[in-house]
Amino acid sequence: MSANSGHWDAELFRREGHRMVDWIAGYLDGGNRQYPVLSRLAAGDVGRRLPKTAPATAEDPAVVWQDFLDVVLPGVTHWNHPGFMAYFSITGSGPGILGELLSAALNVNGMLWRTSPAATELELEVLQWLRRALELPDDFFGFLTDTASVSSMLGLATAREAADLDIRQRGMSGRSDLPALRVYASDQAHSSIAKGCIALGLGLDGYRPVPHNADYRMDTRALTSAIAADRRAGRIPIAVVATVGTTSTTSVDPVREIARICADEGLWLHVDAAYAGTAALCPEHRWALDGCELADSFVFNPHKWMFTPIDCSALYTRHRELFRRAFSLVPEYLTTPLGGSEHAVDLMDYGVQLGRRFRALKLWWVLRSFGLDGIRERLREHIRLAQCFAAFIDRAPAFERVAPAPFSVVCFRARPEGLAGAELDSFNLHLLERVNASGEVFLSHTRLDGGIALRVAIGNLGTTEADVRRCQELLLAAVCEQETRRSPAGR
Amino acid sequence: MSANSGHWDAELFRREGHRMVDWIAGYLDGGNRQYPVLSRLAAGDVGRRLPKTAPATAEDPAVVWQDFLDVVLPGVTHWNHPGFMAYFSITGSGPGILGELLSAALNVNGMLWRTSPAATELELEVLQWLRRALELPDDFFGFLTDTASVSSMLGLATAREAADLDIRQRGMSGRSDLPALRVYASDQAHSSIAKGCIALGLGLDGYRPVPHNADYRMDTRALTSAIAADRRAGRIPIAVVATVGTTSTTSVDPVREIARICADEGLWLHVDAAYAGTAALCPEHRWALDGCELADSFVFNPHKWMFTPIDCSALYTRHRELFRRAFSLVPEYLTTPLGGSEHAVDLMDYGVQLGRRFRALKLWWVLRSFGLDGIRERLREHIRLAQCFAAFIDRAPAFERVAPAPFSVVCFRARPEGLAGAELDSFNLHLLERVNASGEVFLSHTRLDGGIALRVAIGNLGTTEADVRRCQELLLAAVCEQETRRSPAGR
Numbered sequence: 005m006s007a008n009s010g011h012w013d014a015e016l017f018r019r020e021g022h023r024m025v026d027w028i029a030g031y032l033d034g035g036n037r038q039y040p041v042l043s044r045l046a047a048g049d050v051g052r053r054l055p056k057t058a059p060a061t062a063e064d065p066a067v068v069w070q071d072f073l074d075v076v077l078p079g080v081t082h083w084n085h086p087g088f089m090a091y092f093s094i095t096g097s098g099p100g101i102l103g104e105l106l107s108a109a110l111n112v113n114g115m116l117w118r119t120s121p122a123a124t125e126l127e128l129e130v131l132q133w134l135r136r137a138l139e140l141p142d143d144f145f146g147f148l149t150d151t152a153s154v155s156s157m158l159g160l161a162t163a164r165e166a167a168d169l170d171i172r173q174r175g176m177s178g179r180s181d182l183p184a185l186r187v188y189a190s191d192q193a194h195s196s197i198a199k200g201c202i203a204l205g206l207g208l209d210g211y212r213p214v215p216h217n218a219d220y221r222m223d224t225r226a227l228t229s230a231i232a233a234d235r236r237a238g239r240i241p242i243a244v245v246a247t248v249g250t251t252s253t254t255s256v257d258p259v260r261e262i263a264r265i266c267a268d269e270g271l272w273l274h275v276d277a278a279y280a281g282t283a284a285l286c287p288e289h290r291w292a293l294d295g296c297e298l299a300d301s302f303v304f305n306p307h308k309w310m311f312t313p314i315d316c317s318a319l320y321t322r323h324r325e326l327f328r329r330a331f332s333l334v335p336e337y338l339t340t341p342l343g344g345s346e347h348a349v350d351l352m353d354y355g356v357q358l359g360r361r362f363r364a365l366k367l368w369w370v371l372r373s374f375g376l377d378g379i380r381e382r383l384r385e386h387i388r389l390a391q392c393f394a395a396f397i398d399r400a401p402a403f404e405r406v407a408p409a410p411f412s413v414v415c416f417r418a419r420p421e422g423l424a425g426a427e428l429d430s431f432n433l434h435l436l437e438r439v440n441a442s443g444e445v446f447l448s449h450t451r452l453d454g455g456i457a458l459r460v461a462i463g464n465l466g467t468t469e470a471d472v473r474r475c476q477e478l479l480l481a482a483v484c485e486q487e488t489r490r491s492p493a494g495r
Numbered sequence: 496m497s498a499n500s501g502h503w504d505a506e507l508f509r510r511e512g513h514r515m516v517d518w519i520a521g522y523l524d525g526g527n528r529q530y531p532v533l534s535r536l537a538a539g540d541v542g543r544r545l546p547k548t549a550p551a552t553a554e555d556p557a558v559v560w561q562d563f564l565d566v567v568l569p570g571v572t573h574w575n576h577p578g579f580m581a582y583f584s585i586t587g588s589g590p591g592i593l594g595e596l597l598s599a600a601l602n603v604n605g606m607l608w609r610t611s612p613a614a615t616e617l618e619l620e621v622l623q624w625l626r627r628a629l630e631l632p633d634d635f636f637g638f639l640t641d642t643a644s645v646s647s648m649l650g651l652a653t654a655r656e657a658a659d660l661d662i663r664q665r666g667m668s669g670r671s672d673l674p675a676l677r678v679y680a681s682d683q684a685h686s687s688i689a690k691g692c693i694a695l696g697l698g699l700d701g702y703r704p705v706p707h708n709a710d711y712r713m714d715t716r717a718l719t720s721a722i723a724a725d726r727r728a729g730r731i732p733i734a735v736v737a738t739v740g741t742t743s744t745t746s747v748d749p750v751r752e753i754a755r756i757c758a759d760e761g762l763w764l765h766v767d768a769a770y771a772g773t774a775a776l777c778p779e780h781r782w783a784l785d786g787c788e789l790a791d792s793f794v795f796n797p798h799k800w801m802f803t804p805i806d807c808s809a810l811y812t813r814h815r816e817l818f819r820r821a822f823s824l825v826p827e828y829l830t831t832p833l834g835g836s837e838h839a840v841d842l843m844d845y846g847v848q849l850g851r852r853f854r855a856l857k858l859w860w861v862l863r864s865f866g867l868d869g870i871r872e873r874l875r876e877h878i879r880l881a882q883c884f885a886a887f888i889d890r891a892p893a894f895e896r897v898a899p900a901p902f903s904v905v906c907f908r909a910r911p912e913g914l915a916g917a918e919l920d921s922f923n924l925h926l927l928e929r930v931n932a933s934g935e936v937f938l939s940h941t942r943l944d945g946g947i948a949l950r951v952a953i954g955n956l957g958t959t960e961a962d963v964r965r966c967q968e969l970l971l972a973a974v975c976e977q978e979t980r981r982s983p984a985g986r
Contacts, residue, residue: 012589012864014524018517024593025512028600033505043612047838050616058624061866065590068863072597076856079613084602091610091828096602098503099556102515106563108595108804108857109519111575111587119582121534122570125541133549150641151850161694175698176667177676178730184669195826196849202824203652203847205696207666239669251828307850313599314850333693335686336942337582337742337950342928347538356694358687359642359798361805365567366599372559373503375552437833451827459828 012065020065032084032098036466040443041087043079050079081446086466089475090448092251092279092413093463096313099373103366104313114360117348118340124351127364130371131318134306137376138284141297145324147351148316148363152278152303155319156245157200158331158355159301160187162323163243163272164204165330166300172330176205186234188212189245190222190257194276197245219408220255220452222246224262231269243272246299248292249280252450252457253407253415256280260295267298275299278317282309283387283411286380292410309386309412309463310379312370316363327354386412386462389472393460396476402483406452412462415452418483420490429456431486438482445475503556511556523575523589527957531934532578534570541570572937577957580966581939583742583770583904584954587804590864594857595804605851608839609831615842618855621862622809625797628867629775632788636815638842639807639854643769643794646810647736648691649822649846650792651678653814654734654763655695656821657791663821667696677725679703680736681713681748685767688736710899711746711943713737715753722760734763737790739783740771743941743948744898744906747771751786758789766790769808773800774878774902777871783901800877800903800954801870803861807854818845877903877953880963884951887967893974897943903953906943909974911981920947922977929973936966 012020027035053075082088084096096104114123131146149155164171169182176182185206189197191213201211212234215226231241244266246257259275266273275296281304283289296302300323307316321327332353340348352358374382390412397403397416407415417432433449436458440446449458460475503511518526544566573579575587587595605614622637640646655662660673667673676697680688682704692702703725706717722732735757737748750766757764766787772795774780787793791814798807812818823844831839843849865873881903888894888907898906908923924940927949931937940949951966 012523014520017520017523017589017593020589020593021516021520021596022513024596025516026509028596029505029508029512031600032503032508042609045612047608047612048616050613051620054617054620056620056623057627058621058862059866060868062869063863063866065864068590068860071863072856076613076617079611079616080601080603081609081611082601083604083610084600091604094602094604096599098508098511099559101596101599101602102508102511104599105512105515105519105592105596108587108592109522109575110571110573111585111592111804112571113574113582113585113805117538118533118572120570120572120574121536121538122541122567125539125570126545126567129542129545129547130549132547136548151848153848153850157694157847164696171696171698172693173699175675175692175701176696177670177698177701178674179668180671182668184666194849195824195829196847199822199824199847199849201666202663202822203648204694205655205662205667207662207668208664210666210668251826313602314604314852331690331693333686333690335742337939338686341924341940356648356687356690357642357644358685358690359644359806365563369559371549372554372562373556375550375554377551378553433832448828449832 016065023069028101036082036085039077039082039085041082041085041446042440042443043081044443045079050075084464086464086468086471087445088464089460089462090446091461092308093461094308094314095311095463095465097311097370097465099369100312100366103369107362107365110362112362114362115352115358116338116340116350120362123362123364124349126368127351128349130364130368133371134318135320138281138293139290140302140320141322143322144302144320146318146320147354149319149355150315150317152194152276152305152317153196153199154355155303155317156196156274156276157203158319158327159274159303160200160243161204162301162321162327162330163274166272166323166326167240167242184239185210186212186239186241187243187245188214188227188230188241190214190216190247190250192216192220192250192252192255193245193247194251194278197276220250220253222257222262224258224265227262228265241269241271243274245274245276248275248277248296249411252452254280254409254411254413255407256292256410260298263295263298272300273298275302277302277304279305279308280411283383285376286383306367309383310370311374311465312367316367331355382465389467389469390414390460390462392469393472393476400480402480406454406457414460415450415457417457420487425455432456432458435482435486438486439478442478445478507556514560519592527573527576530568530573530576532573532576532937533931533934534572535934536570541566575955577955577959577962578936579955580951580953581937582952583799584952585799585805586802586954586956588802588861588956590860591803591857594860598853598856601853603853605853606843606849607829607831607841611853614853614855615840617859618842619840621855621859624862625809626811629772629784630781631793631811632813634813635793635811637809637811638845640810640846641806641808643685643767643796643808644687644690645847646794646808647687647765647767648694649810649818650765650794651691651734652695653792653812653817653821654765657763657814657817658731658733675730676701677703677730677732678734678736679705679718679721679732681705681707681738681741683707683711683741683743683746684736684738685742685769688767711741711744713748713753715749715756718753719756732760732762734765736765736767739766739768739787740902743943745771745900745902745904746898747783747901751789754786754789763791764789766793768793768795770796770799771902774874776867777874797858800874801861802865802956803858807858822846873956880958880960881905881951881953883960884963884967891971893971897945897948905951906941906948908948911978916946923947923949926973926977929977930969933969936969
């Protein structure tokens, strides 16, 4: 180490940095394929190989690097692998990764405008780039948070503030004047909505799941009934969450119809478009955001399907002042009595977290390096690959598709003759594990009306048609093998 | 771009990565000194230079890089600069920066054990390394969050759950059975505690600031009185927050005494040691955590004074199951019906956010690259530099120290003859701006009992004794200049 900097000196940083960049370059460009997508380690395998205490003295960087390769890497499930098709498949792209490197080097905390004007202004501008590209209204103010979980919680907290019940000041406990508050979302909404209700003190009882229709979209008649029933019971509905791209099936709630109900009822409309919002960059998929211009708050995650490393969630609102009213709290040590600017925006005022990483840098790097057309081209390719897979499922007698596939996620199940209910679920879960054990792909599952469904999600930039075909082969082979085992001859 | 990867291909990534690593190597090793610490731009200066829309097509990486240098960099306030002495001074160190690079490349979401066993197990183990190094009890379970704001909010949410009022299920609204809940903290506690109370629905009224004594430590008699008064009024106290290293003066609340009160009263004790917890790695500063072994939840931030890039906050609790009870919510699509392990820990169960970055990697890299002794050596040097500065203030007739300086932060003010009250505050704020305008250092301020105080915080690895002396010179020169202006001769 250099005595005068206390850091690694320039030479050492350069040597270690080049080593790592070279490794990453190879990893991203196909090197990741040598690893099983889903880690094969058992619980405790990594922990067991780590010493029980931190080293007392500095270790050789080469030893640390080797331990990364030997101890850490085998325990990594490779989200940045072309075979990762579980949950929502994501990509940390080259420019996004380097943007994150630069953020870490600058180590800026953009809590106040003044604590890095560029962090705030780049964030505001890039969020406006995305707003325009998504054809959202001019009065949408956008900023970044870490996750959709937090974005949605902030949206609901602001809805609570918008209800004018003085909850910021007086809270919700010990108030005989305060009726029970209610938030509505489809029963297909993400678990973070319920978790947000728990955190905000609305409770699970304050979260009302609304049934879905046959296509897993919110049943708006059921929504209207639920609201009416709550009002009759003396409760106060405050918000509805509509989902554009649900986690199980990527279904899209009828946002325009929900927005109409919210307008009639005076309710806050929060739209969770965490996954599918990105698709609307393509004109042919812009329908997914139909009605979202009426939202009071709207979230989509560039870290999901826009090639930006996690975390990066974009939160928009047309009620900027309400967000400030809900969250702004400025102690003296964070004021800027002189040398600030009345035109400056302090982004700490719009959420719970004071510390704010310079997340806009990686997003800016991604947008400029791909260009909107480059992003669109890749979204289209992912959707094409998913549709190829859907067509395979539709053709294959051993499988059935169990939900529409509007974007890049396909829900399906094996349908062996004579199996139903728990046996069918078990067959599919074992099928899933068998395919995942290949190390070549990693799929996940969900539960739909008919039971367990498997999911193939396409979203990694490295995924090719050959990967999708390989996934199909693995599924077919696994079904055959499981079928053979359960047939009399196989016993 | 490479057609077959969709990313930049290996060659392009390597070229861009090396360019960036080389720049960062120079930046960290003194190159940062060429920039003014505090950005000199006016509000809108960065935004104005950015185009209004994202580019349609991919741009040349060299152009993006040049724009970073020309447009973004002038708007950066350099937190990673040796002259950064505002707020809490921090360092993104070389190994921490490269750890972040690797995390971005792997792009892992450690929500479940299975979605990257290494992310979970490295996190749990490294947090145990730190627990041992801080001599905290064996039964402290630790994990990482993004910020102390979130860590404290989670601690208070779990305190709310621990009160056995069925708030997770039933919420807090519409409950005539639920008395007003109260959380106590010193009036010197960080604003995030009050913000957490707002978010959790306790309201600002639910947050009871307790007066401080002459050394800015919580007055425990006032705490006892406040609790008793609330109980008499039929309210329910649920938690006390003790601060180890307050934001204004780094004062340390009498944690052991507060813990005794919490035990007597059956209250949750949350300790916010975000800044000063790190100091306790040195035996001679371990006193700061005296009594913290009795905490129910405890937070300190490696991203503050442990050379780890933001964000990285370490949260400990002895009530792991209560955290789970407060937050766990597992939809079908996140279950691991087969292929999981009963011994596996799913860290998404312990907080609000589902998405979890692989933050442990950078922390591990930092701990191994510095070694505990290396970290201690640097903490001691920062404290020594701060004490040098404190001695200068104590000697200089133009200044006075306004609070004890137990760690690396010194609070002081200029004390020109004949000025008091608002005039004295204004003098000091103008002095602050004058010194900050130098570009060589960046200090911040707070408000203490006697009015505005200036703060010098030492925490950057590049800061040397010469930097502290230069800061002293700038302060003296600025005082002289301001004094001259207000003297008759100078008018």
